[in-house]
Structure formats: C-alpha cells, structure tokens
Amino acid sequence: MDKYFKVLPKSGSHICEKNDSERLQLDAKRAKKEVNIDNRASDPGLRCRISDYPINDRDDVRRYYLLKGPCQPKTHEFPRTIIGNISRKFNPAWFEHFPSWLEYSIEKDAAFCLFCYLFKQEMGQQSGGDSFVIDGFKNWKKGFAKFKEHVGGPTSIHNRAVILCNNLMDSRQHIDTSFHKQTDQAKEDYRTRLTATINCIRFLIRQGLALRGNDESDASLNQGNFLELLRFLGNHNESISKVILQNAPENHKLTAPDIQKDIINAMAVETTSLIIKDIGENFFSILLDESRDISTKEQMAIALRYVDRTGQVIERFVGIVHVSDTSAQSLKLALLQFFSEHGLSITRIRGQGYDGASNMRGEFNGLKTLIMNENSSAYYVHCFAHQLQLALVAVAKSNVQVAWLFDMVSAVTNIITVSCKRQELLHVSQFTKIIEGLQSGELSGGTGINQMRNLKRAGDTRWGSHFGSLLSLIGLFSSVIDVLEIVQNDRHSSSEQKASTFALLDVIQTFDFVIILFLMKNILGITNSLSQSLQRKDLDIVNAMNLVRISKQLLQNMRDEGWENLLKQVSAFCCKYKIDIPDMDTLYIARGRSRRRVHEMTNIHYYRAELYYVVIDTQLQELNNRFTEITTELLLCMTCLSPMDSFSLFDKQKLIRLAEFYPFEFSRIDLIELESQLDTYILDVRSDNDLSDISGIDELAKKLIEKRKNIIYPLVYLLVNLVLVLPVATATVERAFSAMKIVKNRLRNRMGDSLMNDCLVTYIEKDIFDSIENETIIQRFQNMKSRRGQL
Numbered sequence: 001m002d003k004y005f006k007v008l009p010k011s012g013s014h015i016c017e018k019n020d021s022e023r024l025q026l027d028a029k030r031a032k033k034e035v036n037i038d039n040r041a042s043d044p045g046l047r048c049r050i051s052d053y054p055i056n057d058r059d060d061v062r063r064y065y066l067l068k069g070p071c072q073p074k075t076h077e078f079p080r081t082i083i084g085n086i087s088r089k090f091n092p093a094w095f096e097h098f099p100s101w102l103e104y105s106i107e108k109d110a111a112f113c114l115f116c117y118l119f120k121q122e123m124g125q126q127s128g129g130d131s132f133v134i135d136g137f138k139n140w141k142k143g144f145a146k147f148k149e150h151v152g153g154p155t156s157i158h159n160r161a162v163i164l165c166n167n168l169m170d171s172r173q174h175i176d177t178s179f180h181k182q183t184d185q186a187k188e189d190y191r192t193r194l195t196a197t198i199n200c201i202r203f204l205i206r207q208g209l210a211l212r213g214n215d216e217s218d219a220s221l222n223q224g225n226f227l228e229l230l231r232f233l234g235n236h237n238e239s240i241s242k243v244i245l246q247n248a249p250e251n252h253k254l255t256a257p258d259i260q261k262d263i264i265n266a267m268a269v270e271t272t273s274l275i276i277k278d279i280g281e282n283f284f285s286i287l288l289d290e291s292r293d294i295s296t297k298e299q300m301a302i303a304l305r306y307v308d309r310t311g312q313v314i315e316r317f318v319g320i321v322h323v324s325d326t327s328a329q330s331l332k333l334a335l336l337q338f339f340s341e342h343g344l345s346i347t348r349i350r351g352q353g354y355d356g357a358s359n360m361r362g363e364f365n366g367l368k369t370l371i372m373n374e375n376s377s378a379y380y381v382h383c384f385a386h387q388l389q390l391a392l393v394a395v396a397k398s399n400v401q402v403a404w405l406f407d408m409v410s411a412v413t414n415i416i417t418v419s420c421k422r423q424e425l426l427h428v429s430q431f432t433k434i435i436e437g438l439q440s441g442e443l444s445g446g447t448g449i450n451q452m453r454n455l456k457r458a459g460d461t462r463w464g465s466h467f468g469s470l471l472s473l474i475g476l477f478s479s480v481i482d483v484l485e486i487v488q489n490d491r492h493s494s495s496e497q498k499a500s501t502f503a504l505l506d507v508i509q510t511f512d513f514v515i516i517l518f519l520m521k522n523i524l525g526i527t528n529s530l531s532q533s534l535q536r537k538d539l540d541i542v543n544a545m546n547l548v549r550i551s552k553q554l555l556q557n558m559r560d561e562g563w564e565n566l567l568k569q570v571s572a573f574c575c576k577y578k579i580d581i582p583d584m585d586t587l588y589i590a591r592g593r594s595r596r597r598v599h600e601m602t603n604i605h606y607y608r609a610e611l612y613y614v615v616i617d618t619q620l621q622e623l624n625n626r627f628t629e630i631t632t633e634l635l636l637c638m639t640c641l642s643p644m645d646s647f648s649l650f651d652k653q654k655l656i657r658l659a660e661f662y663p664f665e666f667s668r669i670d671l672i673e674l675e676s677q678l679d680t681y682i683l684d685v686r687s688d689n690d691l692s693d694i695s696g697i698d699e700l701a702k703k704l705i706e707k708r709k710n711i712i713y714p715l716v717y718l719l720v721n722l723v724l725v726l727p728v729a730t731a732t733v734e735r736a737f738s739a740m741k742i743v744k745n746r747l748r749n750r751m752g753d754s755l756m757n758d759c760l761v762t763y764i765e766k767d768i769f770d771s772i773e774n775e776t777i778i779q780r781f782q783n784m785k786s787r788r789g790q791l
C-alpha cells in the first residue's frame with residue numbers, strides 16, 4: 001500500500017495549519033492587488049489590468065470600456081521616433097482603418113488593442129504576447145501591416161476576443177431587457193408619480209420654502225412641506241392618489257432626499273442653460289460681490305449683464321460659489337472654474353462691476369486688475385449706488401451738525417424700538433391721533449391710507465436707509481414725543497433712562513434740530529431718487545451719468561434758491577408742535593458754549609451760511625470726488641451715442657476714439673469703415689421721426705433692431721451694444737444675498753453649497769424657471785444617472 005499512498009507524518013495537523021496560513025496570505029495579496037472599480041483610466045497606457053479588478057466587477061468594467069469605445073486622440077500632436085535612421089510617428093489615419101479596437105496611449109506613445117485588453121486573460125496564457133495589451137506596439141515602420149496581421153483570421157486571438165465582447169454585450173442586453181421590462185401602465189404610473197413630485201418641488205422652490213421636515217416618519221403629524229404638499233395633492237386628485245398614496249412601491253416613491261436634490265439640480269441646470277443660451281456669442285459683463293451666509297461660509301454671487309436679441313439690457317443671476325477666502329486670486333480661480341463649468345469664456349467679458357473693496361478694485365493685485373491682465377477690454381466700473389451711499393455716509397460723518405442729527409435720531413430709535421411695550425405705546429399714540437385727525441377732517445380716509453408705522457433705523461450699508469429714517473421720525477414726531485414723555489415719567493424706568501430721555505426731549509424740540517432734520521430730508525430726497533434709479537437692471541452707463549449730473553444740478557438749485565422754501569417748511573413744523581422759532585435778526589447763541597469764545601453772528605447768517613450752504617457744498621464735493629468715472633475719457637466718449645435732443649451730443653471723432661478702446665472688436669480696417677458708417681448713420685437717425693422722441697441708449701438699441709438698422713450699421717450697433725453692456729450698479733448680486741437669507745436661514749443652516757446654489761438660481765430667476773416645461777426637467781432627471789423607473 002505504501003507503493004500507492006504516501007504516509008503522512010504525525011505532524012500533519014501542523015502542515016495543514018501551514019497550508020491554511022499560506023492560502024490566507026495569498027488571498028491577502030490578491031485583495032491588496034485588486035483595485036477600485038471607479039479607477040478606470042481612459043489612456044490604455046495607464047489602465048489597470050482586468051485581473052486587478054474584483055472578480056465580480058470585471059464584466060462591469062468591460063462593459064464600461066466597450067460602451068466608451070477605444071481611446072483615439074485624433075487631434076493629438078503625435079511625437080516622432082527614430083526608427084532605422086528615419087523619423088516616424090503614429091499615423092492617425094490608422095484609426096479610420098481599425099475604428100473599433102485600435103487605441104493609442106499618449107502616456108506611452110504606443111498602440112493597443114481594446115478587445116485583447118478586455119479578454120486576453122479569459123483565453124489563457126497560450127494566447128500570445130502582451131504587445132497590444134501591456135507594453136504596447138511602437139514600431140511605426142510596420143504599423144499598418146502589423147495591425148492587419150493582428151486581426152488575422154476567424155481563429156485569431158483578436159477575433160476570439162471580439163466574439164467574447166459580443167457575447168458579453170448580448171447577455172447584458174438580455175438581462176437589462178428582462179430586468180427593466182415594464183408594462184405601459186407601470187410607465188404611466190411612474191410618469192404620474194414623477195410629475196407630481198416635480199410640481200410639489202417646483203412650488204416650494206419658487207416660494208423659497210424648505211422641503212424636508214424635522215420628523216418625516218409615518219407617525220409624524222407634520223412630515224415637512226414636501227410630503228405634506230404631496231399628500232394634499234394626492235387627496236385632491238384621484239389619479240395621483242392611486243400612484244402615490246395607494247399603490248406606490250415602497251422602494252420607489254420618489255420622495256427620498258436624494259431624489260429631491262436631483263430634481264432641484266435638474267431645474268437649476270435647465271434654468272442656467274437657458275440664460276447661457278440667451279447670451280449666446282454676445283459680450284457680457286460680470287457683477288460680483290461676496291458675503292457670509294448664516295453658517296459663516298464665504299459666498300461669491302455671480303451675475304451677468306448682456307444685451308439680448310431684441311436690444312433689451314438683461315441682468316441675470318447665474319450662481320453662487322463658496323470661496324475659502326476673499327483674496328483676489330481665490331475669487332478669480334472660483335470665477336474661472338464657474339466659467340469652465342458653464343462654457344463661458346473670459347475673453348467675452350467687456351465690463352466688471354464690483355464694490356469698492358480693495359480685493360476687488362486694487363490697482364496691482366485686485367480682481368479687476370487680474371482679469372484685465374488677460375482681457376484688456378474688461379473695463380471696471382465702481383458700483384454707482386455704492387458710491388452714492390459712501391458719499392452720504394461721508395457727509396454724515398464729516399459734518400458736525402449732520403453727525404449730531406443722526407446720533408440723536410439713532411438714540412431716539414434705540415430708546416423706543418428696544419422695548420415691545422414702548423413700540424405698542426407708539427402704535428396706540430398713532431391710532432389716537434389718526435382717529436382725531438379723521439374726526440376733525442385734517443386727515444382723509446381711504447384704502448391703504450393712515451397705516452401704522454414704525455421708526456426706521458439708518459445703516460451705513462443699507463441704501464436709502466438714512467432717508468427712510470428721517471421720514472419716519474418726521475411722520476411720527478408727535479407720537480415719539482408722547483412715548484418719550486411716558487418713559488421719562490414712568491416710575492419703572494431707571495434714572496439713566498430718565499436722564500437720557502429728558503435730554504432727548506430737550507434736544508429734538510429745538511429749532512436747531514428741526515432745521516437740520518428738514519435740510520437733510522430734502523438733500524437725501526434728491527439722492528434717494530438717484531439711488532432708486534441706479535438700482536434698475538436695464539439702466540445704461542450714459543443714463544446713469546446723466547442722472548448723477550441731474551442730481552448735482554438739483555442740489556445746486558437747492559443751494560441757490562431753496563433757502564426760503566426750507567425756512568417755510570421748518571417754521572410750519574415748529575408752529576404745529578409749539579417749538580420756539582428764534583428771531584433771525586438777533587445774535588445766534590450756540591447751545592452749550594461760552595459766548596466769549598464764539599464769533600458773533602446773527603441767526604440768519606448762521607443757519608444760512610454756516611449750516612445750509614456748508615452742508616450742501618459738502619454733499620456736492622463728495623459727489624464730485626466719488627463719481628470720478630464720469631470724467632474719464634471712455635465714458636465721455638460714450639455720451640456721444642446718446643439720442644437726446646435729436647443726437648445733439650453726437651461727435652464722430654469721439655466715437656472713433658471709443659472704438660479704439662476695444663481693439664479686439666475694431667481693427668484698423670473696421671475703424672475706417674466705422675467712420676463712413678457714422679456719417680450715414682447720423683443723417684439717417686436725425687431724419688427718422690420715430691427716433692426723435694427717445695432719450696436713452698437702451699431705447700435706441702431696441703429701435704435700431706426694430707427697424708433693422710443694426711444690419712445696415714453693424715459697427716455702430718456694436719458700439720451701442722458695448723456701451724449697454726458696461727455695468728452700472730451691483731444691485732442684482734445684492735438682491736441675491738437678500739434671497740440667500742431667505743433660502744438658507746437659521747433653520748436650514750446646514751444646507752450644502754450645491755443645493756443652495758440650485759435653490760437660489762430657481763428662486764431668483766423665476767421668469768426663466770417658469771418657462772421650463774416639466775417634460776424638460778423629467779428628461780434631464782432621467783439622464784442624470786441610471787433610474788429604477790423607465791419612461
């Protein structure tokens with residue numbers, strides 16, 4: 001028996017343990033060698049072997065590469081190699097002869113076979129060398145002949161691999177067909193369920209509401225806005241109720257958070273795509289600003305300004321991007337990344353609009369300089385509305401009397417608004433006085449008239465807030481006095497509160513306070529109208545400069561002719577509220593100052609020369625200092641396109657100079673042609689009665705397109721387009737930050753950056769979002785990834 005069977009030693013158990021240990025080590029090596037299925041390189045020279053993938057994933061990897069097709073970089077600059085004293089290279093024409101399997105590796109400068117790479121292992125070691133699988137073929141002298149030889153006959157390695165590839169795809173198609181086979185009724189139910197989900201999400205996103213709830217379990221009484229709205233919709237629609245509330249598969253209800261995010265993303269992508277499509281190949285300007293959200297993350301809002309096909313100036317919010325810091329370089333990289341994702345080019349930028357922060361407008365390292373280094377035609381304009389606010393704040397801080405006024409107004413606002421009880425007292429006092437006014441006939445009744453009002457707080461960064469604060473105090477002056485007197489006499493008030501209230505009552509009921517109050521109200525009334533106009537999306541730079549000029553002229557007229565009117569207003573107000581009016585011919589007595597140290601002057605001299613003229617002159621000087629762009633050559637040339645007064649500002653030489661600011665659009669030949677077009681253009685438009693009544697360049701652009709003169713004078717219209725594209729104010733991105741506070745609020749402070757961007761785009765650009773059909777969103781949603789449901 002020993003002749004046929006080998007006798008095992010007594011230590012056999014030890015040998016078995018050793019074999020088990022070796023087997024475990026081998027399995028560990030194989031596991032270590034296996035790679036992630038997601039690590040699928042396109043370049044054949046960088047791919048992992050099929051055997052390196054987990055065995056259960058290999059067929060999926062093969063299908064991936066078969067669907068992707070061979071790597072054939074036809075536009076690559078193929079390097080030359082010395083072969084037999086002759087410089088040779090890969091011939092891209094070989095791709096046409098062998099389109100289904102021939103691959104080229106840029107990394108290794110070698111040719112490969114896709115089919116052999118996928119299935120050579122399945123045919124065993126006897127199937128040949130690795131020249132078309134691992135090492136690659138590099139002998140370009142024999143390239144075409146070698147490739148034909150590689151294909152060979154029906155029994156060649158290559159063709160055997162082709163057969164295995166076909167069998168794999170056929171089997172997968174059979175499996176997919178059987179797995180995804182659905183009846184027409186099932187497809188219809190899926191579409192109904194998906195459409196209902198989209199309609200609910202569309203409503204909530206459009207209103208800026210949250211979708212999810214704190215507790216979405218079946219036992220919850222409030223499952224969140226989305227599920228509750230979906231249930232409400234099902235309860236009022238029988239067809240939706242059947243597919244959602246009654247017969248919906250447990251694993252396919254389309255209510256999961258990931259499904260919601262995918263649908264929102266599909267909505268945002270389609271909205272942004274329509275905006276980008278509307279821009280087309282036209283020039284545009286960028287409007288940027290940064291701000292922190294509720295979770296203290298720095299966000300950069302991006303808006304684009306362009307002229308559409310009808311000549312209408314459009315400003316659209318296109319996205320918000322999280323930035324790690326607010327340095328100019330970081331902002332530029334974030335902007336370029338955004339442009340790359342949306343198919344935009346920095347070379348199409350013709351204007352930049354930011355606030356006055358140093359990281360934006362810096363002459364050496366600011367964002368506007370970094371962009372102009374790559375595109376010299378991307379001219380920067382400091383936000384006009386921001387400059388106006390800076391001018392108002394500067395006057396409020398530099399002039400002692402004005403600073404004193406706003407300190408007093410702020411103190412009054414703080415004392416009253418800090419307490420709910422005092423605000424209620426303010427409302428009661430208003431209500432009493434409104435009733436008395438209606439009974440006496442002093443006030444007239446009507447819908448929306450005589451509403452309850454509150455004191456408004458002024459803020460340095462809130463446009464128009466100073467004007468609103470003064471108006472509210474003037475309108476509520478009597479009620480404010482009543483509340484302050486109640487606070488002063490209230491036994492529960494502290495001695496400090498009583499003292500401060502006593503001082504305020506003494507100050508605000510003086511002629512000095514009232515005249516400064518009305519003076520600043522009149523000045524801010526002029527600048528507030530300018531501020532409101534500058535925030536219009538369709539305002540062009542020429543009209544903006546004209547509005548600034550008009551505001552300066554109004555202030556100058558007020559200085560020259562407005563003193564008597566101001567004195568009448570102040571006197572009437574003081575008489576109404578029994579405030580002492582000083583004799584204007586007597587000597588002025590400064591409050592709280594020794595008479596020995598004050599230069600003697602009459603009241604009329606002080607209030608008119610020392611106060612009235614000084615404050616207005618300071619405001620005019622600040623406006624001149626802030627709006628320095630108006631005096632630049634570029635903007636002075638742009639005013640020559642204005643159609644006001646039958647194109648009275650037209651200047652051919654300045655318009656040619658304007659064209660020279662854009663060398664990428666106007667070559668030397670174009671400048672010569674532009675000169676002849678301008679001669680014909682000005683005669684044509686001055687003789688056209690339809691163009692005689694227009695006053696703005698925006699209206700001119702629409703008329704030129706309407707009358708098809710943009711085709712007759714293409715270079716002139718190009719100038720008009722470039723002027724309209726130049727930004728005026730950053731109000732659009734400021735509104736985006738206001739919307740961000742609604743969408744990402746305290747209760748939704750964990751919202752991700754991508755979801756917040758998608759919600760903001762659809763929430764802000766409602767008109768674009770509403771124009772998108774549900775079917776478009778459904779198709780985008782279905783194509784995002786493989787879905788369980790099929791249409």
